[in-house]
Amino acid sequence: MDIKITVIDREDKPHVLDAPTDMSLNLMELCKAYELPVEGTCGGMALCSTCHCYVQSDHKLLDASDDEEDMLDQAFFVEDNSRLGCQLKISEEMDGLVVKLAPVGE
DSSP, X not given: OEEXXXXXXXXXXXXXXXXXXXXXXXXXXXXXXXXXXXXXXXXXXXXXXXXXXXXXXXOOOOOOOHHHHHHHHHSSSOOTTEEEGGGOBOOGGGTTOEEEEOOXXX
């Protein structure tokens, strides 16, 4: 089953993505598949923050792991709704999710 996820890029342009729920993808991998500017330097291990995003819709997501929290503590421009895209596994409950890519830190 495919769901829709909206990713707002760093120029405030929304991209509505079709996201399969049966491929064990995470949000970072989905963004990369659509060639959005998400690096995912660490390969999805929560060891960098190049997939940092802000959850803008009111979806109930799994809580951030300790590893994700630790990485966000070191990231730039962190907000209360910050998450790492690599830690958000695509599921049917995410249908309609809206996220905005965080600015790139220096």
